[in-house]
Amino acid sequence: xxxxxxxxxxxxxxxxxxxxxxxxxxxxxxxxxxxxxxxxxxxxxxxxxxxxxxxxxxxxxxxxxxxxxxxxxxxxxxxxxxxxxxxxxxxxxxxxxxxxxxxxxxxxxxxxxxxxxxxxxxxxxxxxxxxxxxxxxxxxx
Amino acid sequence: xxxxxxxxxxxxxxxxxxxxxxxxxxxxxxxxxxxxxxxxxxxxxxxxxxxxxxxxxxxxxxxxxxxxxxxxxxxxxxxxxxxxxxxxxxxxxxxxxxxxxxxxxxxxxxxxxxxxxxxxxxxxxxxxxxxxxxxxxxxxx
DNA sequence: AGCAAATAGTTTGCGTGCAAACAATAATTG
DNA sequence: CAATTATTGTTTGCACGCAAACTATTTGCT
Numbered sequence: 095x096x097x098x099x100x101x102x103x104x105x106x107x108x109x110x111x112x113x114x115x116x117x118x119x120x121x122x123x124x125x126x127x128x129x130x131x132x133x134x135x136x137x138x139x140x141x142x143x144x145x146x147x148x149x150x151x152x153x154x155x156x157x158x159x160x161x162x163x164x165x166x167x168x169x170x171x172x173x174x175x176x177x178x179x180x181x182x183x184x185x186x187x188x189x190x191x192x193x194x195x196x197x198x199x200x201x202x203x204x205x206x207x208x209x210x211x212x213x214x215x216x217x218x219x220x221x222x223x224x225x226x227x228x229x230x231x232x233x234x235x
Numbered sequence: 236x237x238x239x240x241x242x243x244x245x246x247x248x249x250x251x252x253x254x255x256x257x258x259x260x261x262x263x264x265x266x267x268x269x270x271x272x273x274x275x276x277x278x279x280x281x282x283x284x285x286x287x288x289x290x291x292x293x294x295x296x297x298x299x300x301x302x303x304x305x306x307x308x309x310x311x312x313x314x315x316x317x318x319x320x321x322x323x324x325x326x327x328x329x330x331x332x333x334x335x336x337x338x339x340x341x342x343x344x345x346x347x348x349x350x351x352x353x354x355x356x357x358x359x360x361x362x363x364x365x366x367x368x369x370x371x372x373x374x375x376x
Numbered sequence: 377a378g379c380a381a382a383t384a385g386t387t388t389g390c391g392t393g394c395a396a397a398c399a400a401t402a403a404t405t406g
Numbered sequence: 407c408a409a410t411t412a413t414t415g416t417t418t419g420c421a422c423g424c425a426a427a428c429t430a431t432t433t434g435c436t
Contacts, residue, residue, distance in 0.1 A: 096282050096294060099373075102350050102366055103258065104275055108296050109369040110251035111423075114392090116376040117244065118424090131392055134245055141237050147415060153237060155249050160393050162416055167391085184401050184414040209243050212372050220364065225243055227365045228250040231353050232240075235257040256394075259421090272422055289384060301423050303386055308421085325384040325431045382433070392422085403412070 106231075117208050126200060127171065133201060135164050136173065136190070140198055143190045146179070150188055168194075247372075258349050267341060268312065274342060276305050277314065277331070281339055284331045287320070291329055309335075 099105045117130045128136065138154045145153075151161045165188065168174040173194040176186040213221055240246045258271045269277065279295045286294075292302045306329065309315040314335040317327040354362055 098275070098279050098282065098294065099370065101278065101346055102354070102362070102369075103254065103346050104278065105366060105369045105373070106251055106254055107271075107275070109372045110247055111296070112373050112376040113244065113247055115424075118391090129391060130248075134239070134248070137242065137245065138239050141239065148413080153239065155252070156392095157394055158415065159395080159417080163392080182402075182414080186415080205242055205244050211375060213243070214375065216368070216371075220368065221243070223361065223364055224368045225246060227357070227361065227368075228243075228246045229240060230357075231250045232246070232253050234352060234355065235253040252393075255422095259394085270421060287384075297422095298424055299385065300387080300425080304422080323384080323432075325429095327385080378436090380433100380435080382431100384431075385429090387428075388426085390424090394420090396418085398417075399415090401412100401414080403410100405410075406408090 113208070113212065116211075117204070120204050120208060124200065124204060126197065126204065128173070128201075129167075131164055132168055132171075132173075133204070135161070135168065136194060136201055137205070139174070139188065139190050139194070140201070144187050146185045146187060148185075173197075254349070254353065257352075258345070261345050261349060265341065265345060267338065267345065269314070269342075270308075272305055273309055273312075273314075274345070276302070276309065277335060277342055278346070280315070280329065280331050280335070281342070285328050287326050288329060289326075314338075 099108070114130055117133070121128055121130065121133060126133075135150070135154055138150065141153075147161055147165065148158060151158045154161065156164075165174060165176065169176065172191055175189050175191060177189055179185040179187055213224075216224075240249070255271055258274070262269055262271065262274060267274075276291070276295055279291060282294075288302055288306065289299060292299045295302065297305075306315060306317065310317065313332055316330050316332060318330055320326040320328055354365075357365075
């Protein structure tokens with residue numbers, strides 16, 4: 095058997111690889127002008143903005159240094175701004191711009207659409223079991 | 236709710252992110268001297284070597300250009316060699332070296348261990364359902 | 377045979393991700 | 407209060423991953 099999907103490790107990696115590419119394509123087709131990584135950061139900020147880079151990196155599960163680059167690109171796109179924190183000259187507060195707030199529903203729509211296609215034909219139970227499995231993997235590793 | 240795992244898209248991405256890092260760590264701890272990406276290529280080659288880069292890229296589900304870089308690193312590690320194909324001066328055959336063949340079981344052991352930890356406490360049915368789900372996502376996207 | 381089209385593989389540019397090293401600033405502690 | 411330690415955020419270097427552009431062949435077609 096030449097097929098490498100007999101390994102669940104590879105299967106997980108390749109499913110995500112496909113998912114990433116598909117998301118990128120959909121963001122592109124719908125002219126959102128953002129990438130999948132930026133989408134996750136925006137999604138996190140839609141829940142709450144105004145906190146520091148370090149706080150955001152924890153909520154995004156990204157390294158601080160990864161977020162620096164993402165912030166640079168989001169700032170260049172004028173979707174986010176770094177605002178000085180009074181009382182701590184090291185830190186910034188990250189705020190969404192009006193442009194970012196305006197595209198909120200479109201971002202959600204892309205995520206919903208990707209999930210819909212990805213999970214098409216699956217029962218609620220199957221989806222719940224899948225999510226449980228992913229949470230479990232995240233927690234254990 | 237500030238937690239971003241209410242999105243199954245993000246959940247999938249983050250589970251794989253963790254999985255990737257965990258694999259990297261384990262390869263490192265066991266002094267295999269290879270990275271997760273290289274591991275997948277080796278795994279594919281253990282099934283069959285001697286074919287072209289293009290053939291290998293299809294079996295690995297990677298772009299040709301991605302594989303070029305991976306091959307460069309694997310060749311530098313002396314785990315793989317590009318051999319000229321008689322009759323086609325554009326192509327190479329990719330062969331595993333004796334060193335690569337010698338570490339076969341260790342590579343499998345890492346993959347098995349990661350899968351074991353990742354799926355610890357899950358029933359056969361749960362695992363089968365999870366794999367089915369991932370195959371389905373790969374197929375649909 | 378000669379030219380166009382296809383194929384094999386590489387290079388370059390960009391986005392994502394971490395680790396390690398770094399600078400600047402705050403907090404702690406002796 | 408001065409010195410050490412901790413924290414915040416950035417930079418650099420490396421590993422993926424793809425798209426697009428490129429080179430060198432080979433194949434196909436007239």
